[in-house]
Amino acid sequence: MRKLFSRILFLTISLGFTACGLFDDQSTPYGYVKSCFRKIDKYALYANGDWIIERESYLSEAKSIDSFEDAHRIVKSALAFAGGKHSTLLSPVTDTTTFEELAPEAYMLDDGIAYVKLPAHRGVKVGDADYTHIVLDFLQSHLDAAGVIVDLRDNHGGNMYPMISAVSPLLPEGIILSFRTRKRTSPVTLDFVLKTSGLNSGEILKFQDDKPVAILINDWTGSSGEATLLCFRGLEKVRTFGIPTAGYASANQTFPMADGYTLLITIGCDVARTGEVFCDDPIAPDVETETPLEDAVAWIQSQ
DSSP, X not given: OHHHHHHHHHSSOEEEXXXXXXXXXXXXXXXXXXXXXXXXXXXXXXXXXXXXXXHHHHHHHHTTOOOHHHHHHHHHHHHHHHHOTTOEEEOSSOSTXXXXXXXXXEEEOGGGEEEEEOOOBOSSSSOHHHHHHHHHHHHHTOTTOSEEEEEOTTOXXXXXHHHHHHTGGGSOSSEEEEEEOSSOEEEEEHHHHHHHTTOOGGGOOOOOTTSOEEEEEOTTOOTHHHHHHHTXXXXXXXXXXXXXXXXXXXXEEEEEOTTSOEEEEEEEEEEOTTSOEESSSOOOOSEEOSOXXXXXXXXXXXX
16 A cells, blocks of 8 residues: 555646657657656756756666666656656556545534545546535535644645635635745645636635634645645644655646656645745644544644
8 A cells, every 4th residue: 555655646736737759759768768858857856967967877878778668767767866756757557546536524523623534636536526515515514613623644645726625714815835946936826726626716705713723644645635734834723733744745747758658747846835845855743643633622622
């Protein structure tokens, strides 16, 4: 299952799907490597001075290979160097058939505390709209709750927009997160996320700012799960419980190759509203605990 988890993390926050190598010669292993390197040079987050030196070593090795298997190996190694641990070369056969996609959960606990569970999401078995509205409709009908627990444990990524839209009643308007690439920082507003989900921000009923919100995380909280977590960072009356996250708080872009493989290149880091930058390092909780749900309930009750 851990192997599946690391695989799934690669198929997470994606900022686009761009054609790769349409005019490149990918018919030879060396040409294939060079085609991939052109995208790495242009987009990879860590394609800096060290990469320029390292790429020559990779290309020198690629000149002597005679199989695409070796080309894939070199490209994967180069991606890890220039793009970090969230970058890879995906084979045409993915783990989508074994991916257990679950619907969100939403119900009331004792003492009037609302509990919502946001699992990983690709939109294959559970539609985006269904995912969002299971939680969104529940929260909007329980605005009088004493507090809210948002459970992001085991949320290892996918499409972040349904996740954030689902908990939008708990988030303020304006910039909720930013992505920082090598060249610029691009803010993401709550209004943009809601519009992407087909929703109107003016129609979302909001919780009062003084309502406590507890976020549960663990070492399987990754990528889009971490992005959703960071949307709450810096807000008053929010506290996180659990253990440090997986450390995949970054944005990826995908590029299809002629042989059916897909380049997945990390192009940016997540930036919280606090200005803190996150990428390959785990995000620590406010309260590190092995009993996050119990401790979150106790904290909300104390408020």
